[in-house]
Amino acid sequence: MILNPRAQFPLAQRLHRLEAVALGEIFTFLSGLYFRGKLAYADAFGAPQLEIPLEPGSTVADLVRRIRALPPGDLLPASPRVALNRKFASPDKLIGSNDEIALIPPVAGG
Secondary structure, eight states: OTTOTTOOSHHHHHHHTTOOOOHHHHHHHHHHHHHHHHHHHHHHHTSSOOOOOOOTTOBHHHHHHHHHTSGGGGGSOSSOEEEETTEEEOTTOBOOTTOOEEEEOOSSOO
16 A cells, blocks of 8 residues: 555655655554554454354364354455464464454555
């Protein structure tokens, strides 16, 4: 999004013209996209966090299937990014009973 040559917003245009841009300005832009996505998930599911019971031996893919079965679950992207204990996790990663899982919202258009 920010590097798309067709982007018309001021920050992208400045980057395309190779003007000096503070790194903090870029991080602020990306953080805004991330938190808007996170809030969109919270609004869609009606809560900032969910507790979903899983069978022992369940994987990230199993959890994503369970989330898709919830009423707003169809809002998830085709391959949602998932963090397990604050690290990106592959779909085949096993989930433990005390693990923290987060859906990572799309940042740049999906």
